[in-house]
Amino acid sequence: xMDIVYTIWLRNMKRYLRSRSRMAxxxxxxxxxxxxxxxxxxxxxxxxxxxxxxxxxxxPGIIAMTVMFTSVFSGIQVIWDKQFGFLKETLVAxxxxxxxxxxxxxxxxxxxxxxxxxxxxxxxxxxxxHHTTLQGLLIAAVFMMLIGLSFTAFGIAIASKxxxxxxxxxxxxxxxxxxxxxxGALFPINSLPAWLQSLTLGDPLTYGVEGIRYGLAxxxxxxxxxxxxxxxxxxxxxxxxxxxxxxxxxx
Amino acid sequence: xxxxxxxxKRFDGHVAVDNISFTIERGEIFGLLGPNGAGKTTTISxxxxxxxxxxxxARVNGFDxxxxxxxxRKSIGIVFQDQSLDEELTAYxxxxxxxxxxxxxxxxxQQRISDLLSLVELADRKNSLVKTFSGGMRRRLEIARxxxxxxxVFFLDEPTLGLDxxxxxxxxxxxxRLNKEKGITIILTTHYMDEADRLCDRVAIIDRGSIIALDTxxxxxxxxxxxxxxxESRDTEGLYTQLRKAAWIEHIEQHxxxxxxxLHNAERHIAEIVQLSTTNxxxxxxxxxxxxxxxxxxxxxxxxxxxxxxxxxxxxMRMMHRLHRGGG
Ligand SMILES: Nc1ncnc2c1ncn2[C@@H]1O[C@H](COP(=O)(O)OP(=O)(O)OP(=O)(O)O)[C@@H](O)[C@H]1O
Ligand SMILES: [Mg+2]
Numbered sequence: 272x273m274d275i276v277y278t279i280w281l282r283n284m285k286r287y288l289r290s291r292s293r294m295a296x297x298x299x300x301x302x303x304x305x306x307x308x309x310x311x312x313x314x315x316x317x318x319x320x321x322x323x324x325x326x327x328x329x330x331p332g333i334i335a336m337t338v339m340f341t342s343v344f345s346g347i348q349v350i351w352d353k354q355f356g357f358l359k360e361t362l363v364a365x366x367x368x369x370x371x372x373x374x375x376x377x378x379x380x381x382x383x384x385x386x387x388x389x390x391x392x393x394x395x396x397x398x399x400x401h402h403t404t405l406q407g408l409l410i411a412a413v414f415m416m417l418i419g420l421s422f423t424a425f426g427i428a429i430a431s432k433x434x435x436x437x438x439x440x441x442x443x444x445x446x447x448x449x450x451x452x453x454x455g456a457l458f459p460i461n462s463l464p465a466w467l468q469s470l471t472l473g474d475p476l477t478y479g480v481e482g483i484r485y486g487l488a489x490x491x492x493x494x495x496x497x498x499x500x501x502x503x504x505x506x507x508x509x510x511x512x513x514x515x516x517x518x519x520x521x522x
Numbered sequence: 523x524x525x526x527x528x529x530x531k532r533f534d535g536h537v538a539v540d541n542i543s544f545t546i547e548r549g550e551i552f553g554l555l556g557p558n559g560a561g562k563t564t565t566i567s568x569x570x571x572x573x574x575x576x577x578x579x580a581r582v583n584g585f586d587x588x589x590x591x592x593x594x595r596k597s598i599g600i601v602f603q604d605q606s607l608d609e610e611l612t613a614y615x616x617x618x619x620x621x622x623x624x625x626x627x628x629x630x631x632q633q634r635i636s637d638l639l640s641l642v643e644l645a646d647r648k649n650s651l652v653k654t655f656s657g658g659m660r661r662r663l664e665i666a667r668x669x670x671x672x673x674x675v676f677f678l679d680e681p682t683l684g685l686d687x688x689x690x691x692x693x694x695x696x697x698x699r700l701n702k703e704k705g706i707t708i709i710l711t712t713h714y715m716d717e718a719d720r721l722c723d724r725v726a727i728i729d730r731g732s733i734i735a736l737d738t739x740x741x742x743x744x745x746x747x748x749x750x751x752x753x754e755s756r757d758t759e760g761l762y763t764q765l766r767k768a769a770w771i772e773h774i775e776q777h778x779x780x781x782x783x784x785l786h787n788a789e790r791h792i793a794e795i796v797q798l799s800t801t802n803x804x805x806x807x808x809x810x811x812x813x814x815x816x817x818x819x820x821x822x823x824x825x826x827x828x829x830x831x832x833x834x835x836x837x838x839m840r841m842m843h844r845l846h847r848g849g850g
Pocket of ligand 1: 563
């Protein structure tokens, strides 16, 4: 089992390390957000009931965003494999689809994690104002990994159902962006009107963002243990969904 | 080695493979021949366990394709009609990925990869990315890759599609060698009739999902009987009507503005054909005699040609499509 998972993971890593332009490209948007929102709003936005400035506030959100977008893209890669025929090579081998799906999920999550970590390092240089402990960093890392796993699996689930990239824009606009927008990545969730807050609390990414925030900044309105349970449950659900749909792929 | 029983595949009501049965012996080179959409790829996909049959079954290397898919997969190697390499990886990495998927131990894997890459003459390019490879190089790499786990049965779906004649000969030479030296059973499809004729021990001609003939190429051609004469004229109708009366013609057929005759000792009758047309005031534009080919076999059985020309255009479109996608 693990040898095949490793094989698939290894392929994903090789492709990732080889495509430096893609690597840099997918860091562009989060960096842009970080700089423009962070510096742009830093002086005018105050987080109620907190000494933290806005830059420090959005860093965890931008990290979560990087991990989430990168992992959805990694999952969606399966469509390219379908179109370029490589998926056939994998599916005709004497290995189970479960192994392939796990390898792909782990590969995508690892890549997303690394991308998120790069943003984390950059933001600490820009000045997030966090005094993160090692323990806090580990907590943030766990949440980053969960976001990576769940959203790669989600991407694979989507890719399993799509014939080509045509539907991708639709998924981006009506699923991915709302999930990001509704999470507490860019605004504090406890000062929202009640109706919006309930939407936010229904968004799994909120728990990921707040988990990272707890890890890095040490404070968060959501109990990190509860956040962990929600994210772990969401990850299991997405991996199950991805596995079921990936098994149904017909070539 | 392969036993196919009443294998059928339907795609939403449309029958792609219609109740076919045949047996392939160990060590045989077996050809599946037929026009576009005949059902060749669908048949191979079912035998390779990638598609579930609608009904019927088959055994490959003694294993049932529906109940023992895992064993079947271990027994087979396959070169797909459309490319299936990872272009962002090197030749070596594509091979290595395959070797790991088939759980070949590291030292054996490394040895075989270098042997096979030498066999297909890609040893010096093993660390180049596949996206820098030509069509022929990619095909050779795919063949090497499919052999890495030493399959007992080897499927090749149009392995020489869109390649130049020199590369084609090259590839067929490997395949023949494999078959001779390792006794691998080979099932291939091709559009190129002459290649099937030269290479295959037996050929199944498949049309609209059904097998319409199955025998050695020689026997199939013998059944056409005698020589084949092809005539072109501005007045095919008239010529056809006249020639139909000639008793020494065994078979006459009109298709796509061409008349095809089958007769014995064609050399002797050519003069008669010419005379017959001149007395009736019909001009013959071209006349040719040849020994029957598999193309003639197909024509005789179906009244249609396999149309290699059309296939070539499709190949080119396919390649363009691929390049287009590759660029995106
Ligand atoms: N996934 C599919 N869904 C629906 N129809 C299909 C599918 N795959 C194949 N077909 C149809 O089944 C028929 C047989 O197709 P197949 O690809 O087996 O032909 P082929 O003999 O390999 O042709 P070619 O020489 O063009 O490769 C065609 O009519 C094709 O349109
Ligand atoms: Mg085909």
